[in-house]
Amino acid sequence: MTVMTAEASVARLPAKRVGPGNWLRSYGAMLRWEVMSSRLFLPLLLVIQILVGAGFVIGFGLLITEVDTATALYLATGGVVQSLILIGLIVTPQVVSQRKMEGSYEYLWSLPTPRGAASLASTTVAALVAIPGVVATLLVAVWRYDVTFAVHPTVVPAILLTVACGSFLGMAAAHGIPNPQVTLLLTQLMIFFVIGFSPVFFPPERLPNWLATLHDYLPFYPMALAVRSSLTNGLVDMTANAWLVLSAWTIVGALITGIVLVRRK
């Protein structure tokens, strides 16, 4: 008979991993996971993004028939804003809902990565996938309607805030609403509202007064203003108020997300 050595039976607990290093490392690992998870349909997704981005500009042009420069700029920048909103507000809830329904959500939620790092990795992939579509929208507008865009420095905060705000609201809904079916229905409704009844593709003057006023306090019109004003010259004026509303929604979304991500039933 062999005698077990003392070492073999002694086990020590590892120290808890904390700090920014652990956060970044986790983010990197989850980014790998997300890219690998989606890579089989990534090429298809990119093609669809490009087609949709270009299609919106051309399709709406067919609908309206007479597209002047201002209308073309509205359509093109509206397409960009819509893509940026969809990243967080629609794609994130759909991915989370799908994972809840297929049963992988709990496994991913049980992983030792900080939840914020995991969620941000998912959003990062969605944002990267959206870029070709955004570029396609702008290029098609230039080619088809002969418009010119101007790029102002505010494009950076405009895009970041639009994506961040949409993502936080999307994450809050995705993780906060227990029933994935309800989340999916809500996101469908949201697409409908953003495209049809928000001043994203057209100026707010076309909406009934009460709805236009409401949009002063919802995030979509400020998003459209921010992106539109930073990509065009003299089409619209971004206001301090719009920055304020957009930032407020971003912060509120971040707060709710922060709470929802660590909540336990």
Place this chain on the structure above:
Amino acid sequence: MAWGGAAHDLIAELGAGIFALVAGLGLIWAASRDEMYNIQKLVGTSHTLKRAPRSGPGAFGTATFPCASVVMEPDPLSEWKFSVTDLVKIYEPDSPPANDGITLEVGPGEVYGLLGPNGAGKSTLVKQVMGLLKPTSGSIALGEYDLVDDPTAARQLCSYLPQAQMPIDSFKAREAIEVAGLIRGGSRADLRRRTDALLAALEIEEWGDTFGAKLSGGVRRLVGFAMATVCPGPIVFLDEPTNDVDPLRRRLLWEQVRAVAGEGSAVFLVTHNVLEAEKSVDRLAVINEGRLIAQGTPSSLKAEDRGRMRLLVMVTPGAPDPAEPDFVIGSTRVGHNLATVIPEADAEKGIEWAKSLIAAGHAEEYALGATSLEDVYIRLTGEVSGDGHDR
């Protein structure tokens, strides 16, 4: 909008800068909220997490767990215990508790079975330990860590193979295992080495570069097992690890379960397959209706059945319940199976009885065998386990 152009531009640009900054901080805050929680703990604002003072490097070096060499440091506490005390979980105020006062203790190196029928509360227990559910009352502790209070630590310390298949359709088997280890904090070199070793030990190397979507259920299950154990935490939960796995590789899998325990983890085996559990676990608990109704080694649980045999009668569908002779000690009817326990001395009488039932058309078959953990399980829960009668 009626402001002058320059002033307006200035305000708009300034506003953009300021609010981008605020939003950026908000983003970082939300993203790192559970980090903040950790930092609070480190600076001592918590009253529950007490760290013993560091006393220089540990006697056994820095790498205690297999792939812990990069980020894990030794802790001064040498021998840990995992303990669950009076754990109660009530989902809805009016419904019966899903866990009702569960208490158990497990140490490093142990393979511990959690047995019970569907809905007994096994998963609820596991999810509370993993920090996915919050207990209604009771405590869960691993060494100095309070896992109820610190779900972040819980997730770092527990590895998990869920009962559902892993979501690895678009991963090659080898990649899935390595990324899972990376997420658990392992170093690349260690992970590559351990992944190769696991693929070889489970004899699934030929599928190392096959996408998950193309793997058979059994191989996929084994890849899931490798993902959970390539960089195991001190606690490893395996929920029905052998589902879909062929008999040969089941044996290999059990060897690996034993190896993970040998490296110092406590392995929890969640199953309703009693026969497999009997051969593989050091100790086990039987859970039924939220309560832990028996706990011990397989042989201690069978102690009561010494000198007894099991007589299984397969009752003809539609036939009435057969009258049981006096020597039958206990019986459970599940479907068409009537499982009885009889004294060894009465084996012959038992066979006579079974034959008479068959002759009368009340039964189709019978089987006489040694009592197993299955009989204990049937007696305790009134249910037949997983595939207990299939072989």
